[in-house]
Amino acid sequence: MTGIFRPENAAQVVEAVAWAAAEEEPLEVLGRASKRAFGRPVQAGHGLELSGLAGITLYEAEELVLSARAGTPIAEIEAALAEKNQELAFEPPDLGPLLGGEAGAGSIGGVLACNLAGPRRIKAGAARDHFLGVSAVSGRGEAFKSGGRVVKNVTGYDLCKLMAGSYGTLAAMTDVTVKVLPAAEKTRTVLLLGLDDGKALAAMTRALGSAHEVSGAAHLPAALAADSEVSYVREAGGAVTALRVEGTGPSVEYRCAALRRELAELGESEELHDRNSAVFWQEVRDVRPFVTRPERLVWRVSVPPQAGPAVAGALAQGQDALAYYDWGGGLLWLALPPSKDGGHVGLRAALSDCGGHATLVRGPETLRAAVPVFQPQDPAMAALTRRVKDGFDPRRVLNPGRMVAGL
């Protein structure tokens, strides 16, 4: 990269992208650059770093809405929300440490562009579900907006959804508005001990199929549970299956007891209180078990929940794979030893029957340039994706190649 633009307002973003489009000079779009090592490496002569577009511009707690410049640190937003006992309900993971960087370094724009979501995804949705409004600059160098500051809004196409998960390849976001929600008064986590993957899946399925509004359902094998900072998990001496309930005091106590009773036949259970729960779910959210194994490739695999163990089983055959489950079995975090193809062939083959998608979240740059980091699309979807990209960035100046080679 020969230079980095650090615009301080939306007009300067327009100027920079318009220049890039005119000169056909690709730009690497960066929020605060915390997730630069996620996705395919971008070949761009210049960077466009949006960290200068910072600051919360509107926060009305009773309206459940917050607007900020896209480069605002997520930590600043979470701190402002915490003061009013609110949060981003989709529990954005902090992938910094997993990717070999600092914790707490990401921006709100980066979180939205990658459509990140933590364990509460199964109940509260992903970043996309909380993304109400956006102002952005397309690869044509034109500013546009979509959405608004209210939750109920069907005026025009929902371009926020398109921005979420586009990894900066359609437009550079300058301002965003998100829905915020009250934080739970109380949290309890039921721990089931020593279950194998199949039994764990059955337990999570029962819990998620109950009326108890479980807001987290994860399963860690013995080897990974042993690394937890939470003593109850670390000292369990086997696999740990965790079910989280959140809400008001009386409700949480009732639901926690009900879950323990209904799942009693599966054996021993323990419970985590607020503080331990917070630590544990942050470990699950931030992929902590693999932070301490930096040599491994890390894949994030989203599958129908019932397919989780079968996919993990197929992959584990004959190789030294480590895996844990979130989203009740529907999210598989997988750590593989380094290899030439990154394991992508076997992984994608394992998904061909059940459906789903696998993303290489951590791997060396050469590997990320060589194998499809995101799930390959069939020809019809690939063509449609290309046409959508053309509508925003016909000259391929924004993050070219970040998601798919040549796009």
Added chain:
Amino acid sequence: MKMPEPDATVLARRREIARALNAIVPGEGVIADRDELAVYESDGLTAYRQRPMVAVLPETVEQVSRILAYCNAEGIKVVPRGAGTSLSGGALPLADGVLLCMARFNRILDIDFANRCVVAQPGVTNLGITKAVESEGFYYAPDPSSQIACTIGGNVAENSGGVHCLKYGLTTNNLLGLEMVLIDGTVVRLGGRHLDAGGYDLLGLMTGSEGLLGVITEVTVRILQAPETARALLLGFPTNEAGGNCVAAIIGAGIIPGGMEMMDRAAIHAAEDFVQAGYPLDVESLLIVELDGPEAEVDDLIARISAIAANCGAVTSRASESEEERLKFWAGRKAAFPAVGRISPDYYCMDGTIPRHRLPEVLKRMAEMSARYGLRVANVFHAGDGNLHPLILYDANNPGELENAEAFGAEILRLCVEVGGVLTGEHGVGVEKRDLMGTMFSEADLAQQQRVKCAFDPDSLLNPGKMFPVLHRCAELGRMHISRGQIPFPDLPRF
């Protein structure tokens, strides 16, 4: 309302087109008789009527694909239709268009309790999904008032909501997968039974796209276990301000109720006269707050909200003590539209959303407009999320009164935008709000939206005349206006 000029050459080929469609969908699947087409001439927005050139009712995805490929090749416009309950004219036919009715796609394809989802054809009704899974205690959360009639495909196309969306989300938050057919006949699948489809979120884009991007042929939705109990609170306030403050205070206390609906004086009286729900008649503002979950939670929250309401000056405060009583509290709200229909020959339902704290001001200005237009208005709202449904009362038999009501409605929607809200919360733009899009969006905003349309439907054959005030050609939209020049802001730090 101006619709795209009918294409005379297409109209002249009407018989031939009907025959070609009949070759794809044999027998009764094609309707070309003028009288038989009358049932399709409008949707829920009955002020607009137009018979389609021909209607076709396919039964298989392959037929849909062939119909679209044929229309695309021949340059014939297509309007998809579910149950025709749209309140914005989204399913309004075109004089020179094929109406593609998805009513025969009415089967549930799979009920997957373990993965907590249902796969259905798009013509299954919203309530049909809940009916299919309720034996196991499950339900489908988004619950538009039209749920016995409207289809799940229509719900996706409109991103429909309902009273429980405050807590459980809109259609878009409960959708896992789609199969759809593009205008050239290509069949694509988005998502599945897993979360977050990967690639661009076309599933999210399709939701609320009003039939302009593709024809939905299969839908996968998430289902939930029904809460153990539900109770409702009926709260009456002497002013709209007090009612609005109470809503803010409840949410400020960190409580997101299952539903939170508000009615103004006119709506309360109309509903009470109609169904005798036991509403207080001496209040200006009535709030129904529903709490659901385990009994311990519901009882606790009922007590907390009762205290908040008392603080906000509630003059009526009653908690339902039985399921029967809860349903009675709701009966008036649910019957609000027909109740208003009883006191006026016609009514026109609006659907703006505003930041909630602007409610008292918006109601006050609406009352002023009501006096100025000489038309009464009754208000029901999804109070938790600021979605207003002002019902404008008019009589279409009085010359000029419909136009007057429309002008009043447009002024209300402009007011919603002015205070920071939007034109439509859940009913869609359709033909109704098409020409108001400019109050919310700039030329550049609308051009970018239309470039998305171009990626799906380059000749604008799918549901044209809806959503966009002006249709630009895709070639024109794709053109770039390049001004080569200086490197931007050279004096700013770049390294």
